[in-house]
Amino acid sequence: MRRIDAIGIAFGVFAAGGIMYLLLQLAGLDSLEAGIWSQAVLVGGLFGWLLTYLFRAGTKKMTYNQQVKDYKNAVLQKRLEQMTPDELAQLQAEIEKEQQSEATDR
Missing domain, CATH: 1.20.890 (cAMP-dependent Protein Kinase, Chain A)
Known part of the structure; x- marks a missing residue:
């Protein structure tokens, strides 16, 4: 993966969090609840990605291998x-x- 790809992914995740926050506010949640739920979803997604990464590393299904x-x-x-x-x-x-x-x- 190139550096620009990593920057683009990071920006996309950041933008998705902001969009999710705005959508939750539009759905009727106050700013505090919308922030908590958007963070919870992003942390859950990060945790899920980490589990898949550890599984691929453990089974040696990584690109380098x-x-x-x-x-x-x-x-x-x-x-x-x-x-x-x-x-x-x-x-x-x-x-x-x-x-x-x-x-x-x-």
Whole structure:
């Protein structure tokens, strides 16, 4: 996310709070109650966003983690494409040998 995006989101949340305050006043609440309810909704929204952020961070579904995973997969794919048929056969034999040794260890 770029800095201008973060500034725009912050301004949008600030504006939404002000609009909500005005709408609550127009709905008949006095200024104190309208302020309390608009703050309560904004804090509730912030808390909800925080919970989703913590969930994404805990399950490693963040953008950075996905980019690292995609990069590692691309590097491995490029290395496989550059291997000769003999090297591929040798790698396949090593993988099969490891799988057999793991099966006998169980």
